[in-house]
Amino acid sequence: MAELLQFTFSGLTVGAIYALVALGFTLIYNASDVANFAQGEFVMLGGMVTVFAMAAGLPIGFAALVAIVFVALVGLLLHRLAIEPARGASSVTLIIITIGASIFLRGMTAILLDKNFHNLPPFFGSEPFVIGGATLLPQSLVVLVGVALVLLAVWLFMSRTLLGKSLLATAANRTAAQLTGINTSAVIGMAFVISAMIGAVGGILVTPITLTYYDAGTMLALKGFAGAVLGGMGNPIGAVVGGLVLGLLEQFSAGYLSSQYKDAVAFIVILLVLFTMPQGLFGAKTVERV
């Protein structure tokens, strides 16, 4: 029982980060039909930039802020320099562009920063809580609460502001959005910025637990993509649930089977979902009336 609880804690913690990556995927995908495989690099950069900003002498809060702003800028540049000029290209072309951007960001990080593993200090100490025989790190709580706050912020932005609505409108019907006077190119740019910030926050929250290095984004992008597919590509709630479920599956299989197969779980999930229910867990609910 304690074992199950332990796997659940760690599963939810990594799952929460996958959920953020999956949500970032979904926001960009909905607004622009681009599957952004550089999403993992946003997470990696969030952690790496914070580490190096702290090494330069900034306090952690300020360093995190610098990292979020920097990654937001990277997201904006990715849209302006790589996606926007290829407007109207096929989705395969756009995917290749984002993979190229991801390799570029990884390479620049390795050259400009370094190739070592880095850690951040836990925000509130490292004395674990013991619950029902299982241990829970304070930083895991920080991750869960932090992710919940990010989700709340995204939800408030989408449901309470006209800017958020213009993003939903662009996702629902891009031509109609243009005809309504929405600057869809700016809206898609905004989706990239928001996704980048979401990724950066995830990276900052999780680095004290998982460490980070220049190549950490690759796996995260694939896991986040698996989460988004599992939840039903294009459904933000599905993306979050899909990410969490994937994290749990991964930790259960690592705990009960073998930790060597942990990374295989995400890909097995992608294959199973595509073979048996291509709409994912929540995709079937999307209603479209013409």
Next chain:
Amino acid sequence: MLAIDNLASRYGRIEVLHGISLNVRKGEIVTLVGSNGAGKSTLLRAISGVQPVASGTMRLEDKLIDRWRPHHRVAKGIAQVPEGRQVFAPLSVDENLRLGGIVRRDGNIGADLDEIYTMFPALAERRRNAAGTLSGGQQQMLAIGRALMARPKLLLLDEPSMGLAPVLVEQIFATIEMLKTRGLTVLLVEQNANVALAIADRGYVIETGRIVMTGTGKELLNNERVRSAYLGM
């Protein structure tokens, strides 16, 4: 108001508009009649800037608009009610209308919202409902309301009667005539040529991407060729 000169447009390599020229004067209702695939919707999409133009010019009040991006054209006074309504299905009626006013800089959205709800009481009852759950007629009213929220000078209407019951068609056309009395200029595309020409000051007939005939609404209604080809008489 709107002057189009020698406009050509293509999908890939296939040219669908071959040198279209037409004028819409301030305060007029101008109807564009033509069969399926004649290029009516393509022309409206080109005027709104969502369809690329190969050659020719478009002017709004003597200003060249060819290079303006779609949202800028809306801000400068060209609003379109697209074919098939195209409301934002997951968003509420109220949100659809507020987005229609997104280009406005005056911030006086509330008064216009009330006006739209007075014009279409059926929308007021359902202001919190998702637009996708409305009936076809209500969606058409919403699409018109959304376009009006931008306070356009020129309203482009693409097949507003499509798929609607006769009583609703009558209501939509009555609304268009009412908008004209308020000083709005209208370019109307219709397959329902009979009604559309009846309310028009002038009309154009478009066939396979070319304007083949023009005249007052009455002239076209009485024209033999128009009667047999588009009015089924």
